[in-house]
Amino acid sequence: MQINTSLIQAQRDALTPILKPDIRIPWKILCYDSYCEKRLSTIYRVGDLREMCITLHFNLDQNRERLHGVTALYFIQPIQASIEKLVEDFNRDLYSEVFINFSSPVENTLLEYMAKELSKISGAVQKIQKVYEHNLDFVALNHNFFNLENQVVTGLFSIIMALKVQPLILFQKNSKIEQIAKELIEKLKQFEFNSDYPLLAIILPDRDIDLNTLIMHSNTYGALLHDTLNIKYNKVKLEDQVYDLSPQYDNLWLQACNMALPDAIDKIDNELNDWNTQYQQVSQQNQEISSALNAIDLVPQMNQQKKMVDSHINLAKQLTQIAKQKSLDKFYQLGQSILQNETVTVNDYPQSEDNQVEQSKEIDKLRLLILMLLNNYNQQEFKKFEQVFQIKNEKYLNILTNFKQRVASNQNNKQQSVYKSLFAAITSKIPNSGKGLLKNFQNYLLQRKKSSIVQMLENLFLNELKIDELQSILTMYDSRVKNISRLEFGLLSTIKGILVCFTEGACYNEYAELSDFAKSINKVIIYGGNKIYNAEEFLVQFQ
Structure with missing residues (x-):
């Protein structure tokens, strides 16, 4: 038997019985706590819920009106706070029928608490159709x-x-x-x-x-987006716009996420060119009925594709602006050189004359200094970089001090040296090469150290x-x-x-x-x- 290659599909399969129980009702509502909302948000969109006859969906923290004659599906974490809110809903007599789904098995003490509290409310127990325990803690x-x-x-x-x-x-x-x-x-x-x-x-x-991989600068589209714009549960906020990067809806994100930045931007550009070509072909079709009908059928798909491409154009544009301002490609190159024990000097760092720009780089400077510490880089060069960087943020200075102490205490750790000897490997750097739309970012095409x-x-x-x-x-x-x-x-x-x-x-x-x-x-x-x-x-x- 082959392994299921998709966590998304596996979770959809597990969630479907919750959202589409085997009951004949015209419509229903879904109530969830914040914990379970995250599991739903990366898997479904509102249109998917409508297809399962879920016309309304609410977080338990939202104010809700009484809806008699309505079946409510609850999807909550088995914790005291969520069960208390569930009991409160019964107290307010919000819904006529209730299916309760817990994201994981419930402790007996919590089940007993829920049963005791619901037994105090007239008619509450009769409203409960089923109680399910699932395994959906991811x-x-x-x-x-x-x-x-x-x-x-x-x-x-x-x-x-x-x-x-x-x-x-x-x-x-x-x-x-x-x-x-x-x-x-x-x-x-x-x-x-x-x-x-x-x-x-x-x-x-x-x-x-x-610890290197969590701290070092990256060269991939997804990692750079997360570094600069912070991806939260597949959502990225840019100004007043929220972009959904769920891969089941965004094929471009699925393909480009782990590409080197120049390759990802070329991919986005190619997708835009393909869309323009298809648009021109549809526009130039003759006026025969069959051709016109085919063109009409393509409109929703093309609109969705254009929206997807435009999203990535906006994100990539913002990302490249930040990357250029902060010289992130240079930080990536310096980091790779440190990991491969190559010589780097303060002269390799492109210092800006704009103090505000230099201040915006403080987190990047901190990351490079910590990378030097973790890899026992030349102490004299470390001190030169530390002096040139002049980090002023007190929080970052505390972090740097803590890492200095951490590295010093680990230097004689024999177990750590065993791990390093087992996992050590030498990789070489391939020559620089420019590509497509980001010639100024050719450093992103350097081979990463494993x-x-x-x-x-x-x-x-x-x-x-x-x-x-x-x-x-x-x-x-x-x-x-x-x-x-x-x-x-x-x-x-x-x-x-x-x-x-x-x-x-x-x-x-x-x-x-x-x-x-x-x-x-x-x-x-x-x-x-x-x-x-x-x-x-x-x-x-x-x-």
Whole structure:
């Protein structure tokens, strides 16, 4: 059996029984809390809900009028606050029939609380048609990209259930992740997996093996957008406009997200040219009835396509303006040189005479300095950069101080050195080349140094000589035998896919790298974490 290659489709399949229960009613409304709203917002649009006869949808925090004769579908997280709001709705006698859906199994104490409170309300229990418990504790941002929103154990379990797979859990011994892995394993032991389900290797690495990828500047369209405009649950706000980047509706985002910026902009430009060509062809069609009818049929599709292209033109225009102003391509080039231990000097930094422009770069300067610290770069050069950068933001200075202390305390950490020796690899830089619309951004076409997680996967699945070394630091739980199993070479031919989850932060930068690696080994790789950070969001935790 092949693995389901789409988290979006898997979650749609799981959500459909909630939104379209097997009942014959002309129309219904949907009520959700903020937690479940995020799961819905990346999967459905309003038009999709209408097709399922959902005419109104509300957050529980919204003021709502009484609608007698109406069936209400509730989709909420099983927590005290959401259950209290549910009880309040019954108190107000808002709806005639109610279906209650919890995003994950409910604790007995909460069920007892709900039953006790509803029993005090006349007619409340009779209104409840069904109560369901689901496993939907993850947000599908793309077909192979997820956000667990800090619900790591229940989130990973939900993904396993949604994809219908048999999991192999691999995690590092004596690491911060070990306790989380053990909790997940205990949960899995209570479940009998179908032996026909495909095998999925779930890798739970310690974030400490690679902080570089979360901090470094990127060259891909998606990562740069997240860095500069901050993507939140597939939505980007630019001035007063909100752009929806959900891949099931935006094929251009699906294709361009992980492309290098110049390639992505060329892709956007090509899409615009294709649309213009199609528009001219439709406009020039003769006036025969059949041709006219075909042209009319194409209008909605072409309007949607033009809206999609215009969205990316606006986003790319804003992104390139910010990138040019802040010299982000140069920061990317400097970062790659540091990672590959090449010589960089303060003369390589394009300092602006405009103080306001220099101030806008403070977060970028901080990222470069931290990259130097993490990679034990030449201390003299570090001090020169620190002096030239002159960071004034007190928050950023505190972060830099904390990283200096962190690096100093880790220098003698033997376990850290073991990880680095296992995942170390040398990659070379390809020559600069200009392309298309962004000749000033040719640095974005430099080859990236492989991240630690890509090197780890290469050693695990492609390098037979590394298996014994990895065996000493990795534990593998096999759900087929409900026990710890020995790590052996040849695992890649056995599994149907790989899931990588960082429990202390994931990012678009790493997502792009793993997507490229997936193509090279011809396997599905699903990626995500407890949170999806851009560099600034990640760094502010260290202030």
